[in-house]
Amino acid sequence: MSKHFSSHYSLKTAMWNIEGLTTDKSQDPYFLETISKFHIVSFVETWSNSDPKLSLPEFNLISSSSRKKHKKARRHSGGINIFVKKSINNGVKSIHNDHSDIAWVILDHTFFNLKRDIYLAAVYVSPENSSCNVPDINSVYAHLLSDIEKYCKLGDIMVQGDFNAHTNTSPDYVLFDESKQPYVVDNYYVEDSIMPRNNLDPKRINNSGRCLLDLCKETSLTILNGRTIGDLHGKQSCITYNGCSLVDYTLVSFDLLSLVGYFEIHDLTSLSNHCPISCTLLTFFRSTNFVNQTQLDPLPGKFIWSPGAIEAYVKDISSKENKTKLALFTNNSFKSSDSAVQSLTSILYESAKKSAKLVNKMPNRKKKKSKRKPWFSDSCNDLRKTVKSYEKLVNKFPYNNTYRKSFYSCRSKYRRACKKAERSYKNKICSEISANVNKDPKTFWNLLQKLSKSCNNEDSVQFAQDEFIRNLVMWCFMPSFWRLQSVIGTISWLNKTAMRIVTNVTDMPPKDNIVCGPMDICGKTDSTNQIPFDF
Incomplete structure (x- = not known):
């Protein structure tokens, strides 16, 4: 592994209201293609x-914040994650966040060749009528104002977020500036620039x-929407x-306006109701990439030694x-052993070439694994194509009610x-596992491994039959189970994905009280630490 430096003349930052950053979304091809274009992505x-346990390829999670989950809520609300590409990880640092809806990071001016550091914030403000709007809107803006006043003395400010704010075309600057009055004398006062802004949202x-x-x-901040190259109409x-x-x-x-080269609101996707927004800063910096420059020798050829070829060689x-x-x-008399070996090899090789057929070996190319999930049927694929077709129409005609509803x-x-389809696929495997618990152990373990591969999240594992749960646990404590070499991997999988199975089994009405202790691979039991299981 060696370091490879590449030069960049623009720094791309993006923000996306992803409406749930799940494993399925992080593996979506369009999702990965979209975020690969940016250096910093805020979700x-x-x-x-x-x-979060989620990770994105070629990115590091540098800042994360979340709200407290309500005891009656099924899932968390809000939440902010800021990912940075590994190639510029040394130039971005996180700041301790005091608010769950605001996350700050610092862009080092020495790394990105800037005059001052850039303080980048990702913000989320819930809708006014939302049931999840625990903090007051005014308190969120008051906390953001205090942060901006603190960090503007240390560097330039950039704020990206979903504010759920309708601003129309109202000015974000002071219209009647007191500095234009003749009786005002203030050498340190900076006038607000009059910059009209467009907005397609009426x-x-x-x-x-x-x-x-x-x-x-x-704070003298300027909204880029509707007045920057890439989004002059306020999309x-x-x-x-x-x-x-x-x-x-x-x-x-x-002061940062002069570095802004491009601002864009990207197209809508089926992953979220919100479009990603991105901003490009014109600056020069060098990113570090680790490249594997190890060059291997070509594979030697192979002789086909048929009976006739052997006779001809002799x-x-x-x-x-x-x-x-x-x-x-x-x-x-050779000077070194290498030269002697090379001389003898050439004699034998030339003789073999005259006698046998030489076939050049091609390097083994790894087959691309299909990203299509095993439960993804043809009907799901047809629906996906339909969604993609309507997605293009909505991006082209966003105000068409028919296209949006469709x-x-x-x-x-x-x-x-x-x-x-996923539920029926897993239930089918569970039924087959339950039928092969005591009949065919090999099929049992193959199906169990197949089921574990199809489960990405712990919450998505749902086993259909109580009989399968009972038979699985009974099988796990049979002496023959511990003689299998795959016990270690199976126990780790059960600990991660099926913890609630054991809980359900222990809550069943007792039939025969069986006392089992921890067993080793040979089937021995430690009586000092016994665990009762009721079936």
Whole structure:
């Protein structure tokens, strides 16, 4: 492994309200293709706790925050994750976050060749009428204002997030600037630049929109939406069943405007109701990539030794010409063993080439594993194609009610079909496992391994039959079980994915009280640590 430095003239940061950062979404080809274009990606509404186990290829999780889960809620709400590419990991540092809806990171000015550090924030503000809106909107903006006032003295500011704010085309700057009055004398006062802003969202300004505009006026931040190359019209960032709106924004400080080269709101996908937004900063930096430069020798050829080839080789090696070569080889005094080996190998190799057929060996190419899941049926694939076709139409005609309703209805059918296909696939395997517990151990373990591969999340493991649960645990404590070499891997899988199975079994009404202790691979029991199991 060696370090490879590549130069970049732009730094791309993105924000995406992903509406649940699940394993299925992180493995989606379009998702991976989209985030691979950016250096820093902020996800809001991840619906995960503060210690997520999810990882993205070529990215490191540098900052994470989450809300406290309500005791009656089925899942978490909110949540922010900031991922940074491994090649620029040394230039980005996280800051301790005091608020669950705000996450800050620092971009080092020495690494990115900037005049000042850039303080980048990812923000999520819940809708005003949302049941998950635990913190007050005004308190979120007040906390964000205090953070900006603190960090603006140390560097430039960039804020990206889903504010759920409708701002229309109202100015984010002071219209009647006091510095234009003749009686005001202040050499340190900076006038606000008049920059008109476009917006395709005609909705009225809501409470969050007023707070966002006031925040920009107080901190001299500028909204990039609707006034930057790439989004001069103020494209909508959220397309739902009822309509579309602009609620995702990027704000930058005035000194950072000169570095902004491009701002874009990307197309809608079936992964979320929100579109990813990205901002490109014009700067020069060098990223570090680890490249494996180990070059292997080509594979040697292979001779086909048929009976006729063997006879021809014996005759050729016994010829006068080869006998003379071998005599010269034995009488010659070589300086090193390598030269002697090379000389003898050339004699034998030339003789073999005259006698047998030489086949050049090609390197073994690894077959690409199919990313299609085993339960993904043809009907699911057809629904997916339908969703993709409506997805293109919605991106082209976002204000068409028919296309929007068709897209979301097809997406719901597609998700329900996938869940149904996955459930039936796992239930079928469970039935087969239950039938082969005491009949065919080999088939039992193959099916169990097949089931474990099909389960990505612990919460997705659902076993259909109580009889299978009972037979599985009884089988696990049979003496023959411990003689199997695969016991270690099976126990680790059971600990991760089927903890609730043992809980359900221990809660069953008692039949025969069986006392079992920890067993080793030979079937011996430790009586000092006995665990009762009731069946």
